[in-house]
Amino acid sequence: MRDAILASLREAFAAPAEASIAHGTFVVALAPESVVATATRLRGEFGFDLLQDVTAVDWPRRALRFDVVWHFYSTTQRVRVRMKTAVGEAAPEVETLTGLYGSAGFMERECHDMYGIRFRGNRDLRPILLYEGFVGHPLRKDYAKEHEQPLVPYRDQQ
Numbered sequence: 001m002r003d004a005i006l007a008s009l010r011e012a013f014a015a016p017a018e019a020s021i022a023h024g025t026f027v028v029a030l031a032p033e034s035v036v037a038t039a040t041r042l043r044g045e046f047g048f049d050l051l052q053d054v055t056a057v058d059w060p061r062r063a064l065r066f067d068v069v070w071h072f073y074s075t076t077q078r079v080r081v082r083m084k085t086a087v088g089e090a091a092p093e094v095e096t097l098t099g100l101y102g103s104a105g106f107m108e109r110e111c112h113d114m115y116g117i118r119f120r121g122n123r124d125l126r127p128i129l130l131y132e133g134f135v136g137h138p139l140r141k142d143y144a145k146e147h148e149q150p151l152v153p154y155r156d157q158q
Helices: 002-012 032-044 104-115
Strands: 018-022 025-030 050-058 066-074 079-087 093-095 118-120
Touching (some): 002 018, 002 079, 025 032, 032 066, 032 093, 079 093
Parallel strands (some): 093 118
Antiparallel strands (some): 050 066, 066 079
């Protein structure tokens, strides 16, 4: 059953995306403008009803420096899918998936905090793991681990 699902996914997403199977997980690499349409199709046609994670991978020497990565799971088929797209350092931005998956809001905030990826349409990209005023993005490979952050005074408890 699982192999049949993976085969149908591979057939459905063979073009214009790059589709493969890595470690038993279907992987689709696509252009940034195809993210929402592909996620909509994964959810509607193939039943990937759970967004597990939104993250990024930093490739500092590559022209399109960041891979933005989403992991989906079908609770009925028990199959995982990884979707990824590459974005440049000058404008690391993709569309939000909050319209399809409510949990995307928090995961996109974390990815924005850690890598500086912007999610167009997500109206709440406030820091979720870092404090307001934190300078930089700590999971970028060029972030200096010795970097000292500006001191932020404690707020009085009320």
